[in-house]
Amino acid sequence: MLRLGVVGYGYWGPNIVRNFSSIPGASVHSVCDVDARALGMVKKNFPKIEITDDYDALVKSRRIDAVAVVxxxxxxxxxxxxALLNGKHLFIEKPFTASSAQAEELIEIAERKKLTIMVDHTFLFTGAVNKIKELISDGLLGELYYFDSTRINLGLFQKDVNVVWDLAPHDLSIMNFLIDRPPVAIAATGISHFDDDIENVAYITVYFSGNMIAHFNISWLSPVKIRTTLIGGDKRMIVWNDLVSDEKIRIYDRGVDNGHADATPVHPAQMSYRSGDMWAPKVEECEALRREAEYFVDCIDNNRKPFNDGRTGLDVVRMIEATVKSLKMGGEVVYL
Amino acid sequence: MLRLGVVGYGYWGPNIVRNFSSIPGASVHSVCDVDARALGMVKKNFPKIEITDDYDALVKSRRIDAVAVVxxxxxxxxxxxxALLNGKHLFIEKPFTASSAQAEELIEIAERKKLTIMVDHTFLFTGAVNKIKELISDGLLGELYYFDSTRINLGLFQKDVNVVWDLAPHDLSIMNFLIDRPPVAIAATGISHFDDDIENVAYITVYFSGNMIAHFNISWLSPVKIRTTLIGGDKRMIVWNDLVSDEKIRIYDRGVDNGHADATPVHPAQMSYRSGDMWAPKVEECEALRREAEYFVDCIDNNRKPFNDGRTGLDVVRMIEATVKSLKMGGEVVYL
Amino acid sequence: MLRLGVVGYGYWGPNIVRNFSSIPGASVHSVCDVDARALGMVKKNFPKIEITDDYDALVKSRRIDAVAVVxxxxxxxxxxxxALLNGKHLFIEKPFTASSAQAEELIEIAERKKLTIMVDHTFLFTGAVNKIKELISDGLLGELYYFDSTRINLGLFQKDVNVVWDLAPHDLSIMNFLIDRPPVAIAATGISHFDDDIENVAYITVYFSGNMIAHFNISWLSPVKIRTTLIGGDKRMIVWNDLVSDEKIRIYDRGVDNGHADATPVHPAQMSYRSGDMWAPKVEECEALRREAEYFVDCIDNNRKPFNDGRTGLDVVRMIEATVKSLKMGGEVVYL
Amino acid sequence: MLRLGVVGYGYWGPNIVRNFSSIPGASVHSVCDVDARALGMVKKNFPKIEITDDYDALVKSRRIDAVAVVxxxxxxxxxxxxALLNGKHLFIEKPFTASSAQAEELIEIAERKKLTIMVDHTFLFTGAVNKIKELISDGLLGELYYFDSTRINLGLFQKDVNVVWDLAPHDLSIMNFLIDRPPVAIAATGISHFDDDIENVAYITVYFSGNMIAHFNISWLSPVKIRTTLIGGDKRMIVWNDLVSDEKIRIYDRGVDNGHADATPVHPAQMSYRSGDMWAPKVEECEALRREAEYFVDCIDNNRKPFNDGRTGLDVVRMIEATVKSLKMGGEVVYL
Incomplete structure (x- = not known):
């Protein structure tokens, strides 16, 4: 039985507590928060879980095997x-850390002490992302051309981090999970509309070696909510709309063939296009966080390295750092 | 009666001929093309219009007052x-020219010879763009925050120009028409997926002085067609979907107020949001090109300078040049 | 403090228990079910609530003021x-009863014993229905022409009642709530596709005195889920799509004017149409059942008759009876 | 070369003239209309076609082989x-005639004189309807359960016929084309909102022998335009949305299995559901009327009976007659 201590019971903490409380092989032993009202909520909803505002005590407790940082x-x-120095396994919210140096140090400690780090990129456990992974792995899309995501809505302006630190970890972790080849460089633009110097709109281009590009349009300042990702390959293309309950993923049998053209300035030869069927595979519905919690328990029980470990989290942090650096320079390319 | 000579009868030429043939105060005298099949189509559909493959003759004819370059x-x-050197007024397709130097020279000739240049940015004559112009002018949006456009679909790959020269003139001319302040700099990224070194996907950021940014996502390689523009202001925000016949323009009474926050790292203060009604004003349906043709006749008859004159066309060409320059450097900022 | 006993803890019971447990002025004292597993779920989620399989005991308990029949x-x-004979107020699921005679008897008992009956037509407490009520009351739609609802999806085939008893209570109760004039007659058609003689598709027309008609298309056998209601008036028309989170209600400034026509068989005169703006008012989000639970407590505390009382429930049952009667006769008109 | 005379140049006539003018093997010889303005339009757009207001002359002309009644x-x-009595083949708009007796007489004349009648149910020549026909014929849907169509919008109120005569011929002809078994009876309801006694809203149920039902919701008084047909079978179900340019036809691998249930009143056993993939086959784009015109020429040239002949038109007229009869009786079943 993996006994968990949770630190942080704000927006996401209750989901962590609920899921780790309900899966086999794990239990939540105690929750720590500096806010007494938050601890009151824990007491009300989970009477058996201990509450505390003393993180040092929690982290030293022998009755806790792992800490969830939320x-x-x-x-x-x-x-x-x-947590790591006290020998606890680590389940930690995304983004992993506020800098790549911090992430590297945590990874080093965990490796030395043979502890597991799992970074909570929850999207990697959704039915939709795993279905897309399967489609790409099966070669349905062919060679990948682009990954283009829009993640915009009104709201949840953060006061301590900009929109890149807030929203890009989703897209970057999904992209890294789906795309096999490593990104090479980043160019990003953006703006802070308010007097806080915190960017609330950003546009990020990721260059890959070879014939592929990625782009993210992220914003806290859109009147409408959009969560759409287009993934184009030379064989087929996907449109993933995460806001619909049905037909989230559409696969288009469409593409372009680079014809051998006898072009003239007046009548340039055209490419030829394929425009075939569309197909929306059934996507398994599940609570992604529950799956992830089970996977965390499984990795620790069987001494397996999770695929969303510290290095996966570090990759995202490095890309965010590069994004912010490019953004501050107005869009200059930053190599990874 | 303004007598028009048209050069070029490919994709767009028939629309030019049809509209200038059907409005009062204008007639199409002759059409020139190097392709005999194109001239055959003219003959079939417009038996009274003369056809020729000799542009020099057309341009010197005393029975022609203006030339449409298509x-x-x-x-x-x-x-x-x-056309200008032979004293003909000029109606010319967008983009105006292949370089700003060319545009400047044409403007200079036209001014010297007191001739009218109109660049055919047809979108500026649609009901939708004019309704948005009216809404912005009336102050409904308040101070503008951003202009964010997606113009993607599968196809019509060009062999002589990249996607920026092909699609960006639409967005740039609309943006310049709607936004009162001048753009300052451009940063653009993109990719050519095929062996022709012609970019088929591009992402363009336009910086303005002050608190505003614009972004264009343009592509020839999307499985789905999207023509959506978001325009955000501090009072209201617009979503313009040009692909629907009804409710093209939606005005959202939504926004954000920058609260004075007593933020802490653990519980950062939030902005406050307004989320009110949505309103879709009726947009007048009309054939934009017909309106524009009438306006061309009117400007010449009354010796008025069109708002979409050579300088308007030059502005767009300059921005395309800056875009392509930035794109070739991977995203570096290019000042206008 | 209103002390509630709940009978039935299947699909909807947990929502009843949760809401009556969390509002001021009420508490759930005990839950009765014949299924031990259901009672186990109660115990797990609400440790303080008593469980029983003895309804007679529950209904006689002095520590219970009202019974919820779920x-x-x-x-x-x-x-x-x-429940009524034992002096308990009654909160009861829709449809109220299996026949109008039953409903009449229950109403009679409640009146004699001065007890409150509330029939749980939850939709009447949603933000959307109340916004539409307000729009109609304010005269925005003018004189009503039609009420046309589609409520179809795949599933939840019932074994004991047909699709009319299952789905029509929603539409009928909403219609009766929104439309001031009484329905006059019903004509309904439908089919049972399976060997159980339980109709799974039905089409219902409701006639009103004067210039108004209603129609419901209900089905358990549609591949897609639709919950759309059109309400047309001589001034404006509403489209209510209950499946979207944003812009549920759209008000169209559209209509028709009955022109004085000099019609001929060959060129009949047309009506004239108004086609103006569309407007989507903000709809307040709330949990309808919570509101309704609060209203139940309030009605009992203040000795007020709820608008959704036994007679409201009886009206719906009478219309369902007429519907089923017409359906069994292939569509013949049944007067109410 | 089939030489056509066209009578009627209102809304649809120009399409008839244009298509028969542009296909091989046919030419439009003359157009007849009682309206001089209509004839002026013919002259302007088709200078070579003769115009006349004398139908008797047209119908007797030896230079005409067939007459199109529009x-x-x-x-x-x-x-x-x-036309028939003068030995001309007949291409005639839907609905075929104003009564089944008229239709029968015309069919009899045509058979006696060995002339071809084609009723212009244009929808039967669209890519969408033919794709659905193919899917049904291939057995993809299995045994058919229902055909449910909504055809509503604001407008084009007719002065001489009601909404049933105006809109139902589309749905009835499509249904008869797609569904192999004969309809048995009709029950219809509806209303006339204006003082002309012409129904502008109607709801039509068509009963078939066995396990199948059809329903049409047609209206001239909807604020929004809907053209959606659901076709359900025991294997798969189709949603056909004729208003979208892409993905008009969606095939859902969804259905229900009638489980052997051990139902109890409290916990009735459920059916089991299949909820699989969705698939949108590519639908060939074409101008349906052009295809139909070519088919008319082909049938006459090769002395073949068109599938959309007078009997097909008569079937539709009979169903409309039954619909109107039922409607006038408030919904009573009328057997065919």
Whole structure:
């Protein structure tokens, strides 16, 4: 039985507690928060779970095997380090850390102490992302041409991090999970509309070696909510709309063939197009976080390295750092 | 009666001929093309219009007052220059020219010879764009925050120009028409997936002085067709979907107020949001090109300078040049 | 403090228990079910609530003021009658009873014993229905022409009642709530595709006195889920799509004017049409059942008759009876 | 070369003239209309076609082989009869005639004189309807359960016929084309909102022998335009949305299995559901009327009976007659 201590009971913490409480092989032993009202909510909903505002005590407790860090990113490094140094496995919110140096240090400690780090990129456990992974692996899309995501809505402006730190971890982790080849460089633009110097709109281009590009349009300032990703390959193309309950993933048997053209300036030869059927495979519905919690328990029980480990989290942090650096320079290319 | 000579009878030429043939105060005298089949189509559909493959003769004819250049952009400069030097008014397809130097020279000739240049940015004559112009002018949106357009679909790969020269003139001319302040700099990224070194996907950021940004996502390689523009202001925001026949323009009474926050790292203060009604004003349906043709006749008859004159066309060409320059450098900022 | 006993803990019972447990002025004292597993779920989620399989004991307990009947409709009459005869107020699922005679008897008992009956037509407490009520009351639609609802999806075939008893109570109760004038007659058609003689598709027309008609298309056998209601008036028309989270209600400033025509067989004169703006008012989000639970407590505390009382429930049952009668005769008109 | 005379140049006539003018093997010799303005339009757009207001002359001309009747339905019988009696083949708008007796007489004349009648149910020549026909014929849907169509919008109120005569011929002809078994009876309801006693809203149920039902919701008084047909079978179900350009036809691998249930009143056993993939086959785009015109020429040239002949038109007229009869009786079943 994996006994979990949870630090942070704000927006996401209740989901962590609920899921780890309901899966086999795990239990939530205690929850820590600095806010007494938050602890009151824990007491009300989970009477058997201990509450505390003393993180140092929690992290030293012998009755806890793993710590889930569910706090703002600025506090991740310190909280996670204490957990690891006290021999606790780590389940930590995305983004992993506030800098790649912090992430590297945590990874080093975990490896030395043979502890597991899992970074909570929840999307990687959804039915939709796994179905797309399967389609790409099966070669249905052919060689990949682009990955183009729009993740915009009104709201949840953060006060401590910009829209890149807030939203890009989703797209970057999904992209890294789906795309086999490594990104090479990033160019990003954006703007802060308010006096806080925190960008609330950003446009990110990721260059890959070879014939592929990625782009993210992220914003806290859109009147409508959009969560759409287009993935184009030379054989087929996908449109993934995460906001619909049915037909989230559409596969288009469409593409272009680079014809051998006898072009003239006046009548340039055209490419030829394929425009065939569309197909929306059934996507298994499940609570992604529950799957992930089960996977965390399984990795620790069987001493397996999770695919969403510290290095996966570090990759995302490095890309965010590069994005912010490029953004601050107005769009200049930053190599990874 | 304005007598028009048309050069180029490919994809768009028939629309030019049909509209100038059907409005009061204008007639199409002759059509020139190098392709005999194209001229055959003219003869069949418009038996009274003369056909020729001799542009020099057309441009010197005393029975022609104005020339419409409806050919690929690479030929614009030469054809337009001949028309102007022979004293003909000029109606010319977008983009105006293949370089800003060419545009400047044509403008100079037209001014010297007191001739009218109109660049055919047809979108500026649609009911939708004019309704948005009206809404912005009336202050409904308040101070503008962003202009974000997606113009993607599968196809019509060009052999002589990249996707920026092909699609961006639409968005740039609309943006310049709607937004009062001048753009300052451009950063663009993109890719050519095929062996022709012609970019078929591009992402363009336009910086403005002050608190505003624009972005265009343009592509020839999307499985689905999207023509959506979001325009955000501090009072209201617009979503313009040009592909629907009804409710093209939606105005959202939504926004964000920058609260004075007593933020803490653990519980950062949030902005406050307004989320009110949505309103879709009726948009007048009309054939934009017909309106534009009438306006061309009117400008010449009354010796008025069109708002979409050579300088408007030049502005767009300059921005395309900056875009392509930035794109070739991987995204570096290019000042206008 | 209103102390509630709940009978039935299947699909809807948990929502009843949760809501009456969380509002001020009420508490759930005990839950009765014949299924031990259901009672186990109660114990797990609400440790303080008593569980029992003895309804007679529950209904006689002095520590219970009101009974919520959340069981299949075939059992409503007997369970409700016992509750009323034992002096308990009644909160009962829709449809109220399996026949109008049963409903009349229950109403009679409640009136004699000065007890409150509330029939749980939850939709009447949603933000959407109340916004439409407000729009109609304010005269925005003018004189009403039609009410046309489609409520179809795949599934939840019932074994004891047909699709009319299952789905029509929603539409009928909403219609009766929104439309001021009384229905006059019903004509209905439908089919049972399986060997159980339980109709799974039905089409219902409701005639009103004067210039108005209603129609419901209900089905358990549609591949897609649709929940759309059109309400047309001589001034404006509404489209209510209950499946979208945003812009559920759209008000169209559209209509027709009955022109004085000099019609001829060859060129008949047309009506004239208005086709103006569309407007989607913000709809307040809330949990309808919570509102309804609060209203139940309020009605009992203040000795007020609920608008969704036994007579409201009886009206719906009478219309269902007429519908089924017409359906069995292939569509003949049945007067109410 | 089939030489056509066209009578009626209102809304649809120009399409008839244009298509028969542009296909091989046919030419339009003359157009007849009582409206001089209509004839002026013919002259302008088709200078070579003769114009006349003398139908008797047209119908007797030796230079005409076939007559296209494109006038209001009330005039069909007389115009068509004259054409047939003068030995002309007949291409006639839907609905075929204003009564089944008229249709029967025309069919009898045509058979006696060995002339071809084709009723212009244009939809039967669209890519969408033919793709659905193919899917049904291939057995993809299995045994058919229902055919449910909604055809509503604002407008084009007719002064001489009601909404049933105006819109139902589309749905009835499509249904008869797609469904192999004969309809048995009809029950219809509807309303006339204006003082003309012409129904503008109607709801039509068609009963078939066995396990199948059809329903049409047709209206001139909807604020939004809907053209959606659901066709359900025991294996798969189709949703056909004729208003979208892409993915008009969606095939759902969804259905229901009638489980052997051990039902109890409290916990009735459920059916089991299949909810699989969705698939949108590519639908060939074409101008249906052009295909139909070519088919008319082909049938006459090769002395073949068209599938959309007079009997097909008569079937539709009979169903409309039954519909109107049922409607006038408030919904009573009328057997065919």
């Amino acid at each position: 706090t703002p990113v600025s506090t991740h490094y310190e909280l996670a380090k204490k | 050919t690929p952009v690479s030929t614009h400069y030469e054809l337009a220059k001949k | 069981t299949p409709v075939s059992t409503h009459y007997e369970l409700a009658k016992k | 006038t209001p339905v009330s005039t069909h019988y007389e115009l068509a009869k004259k």
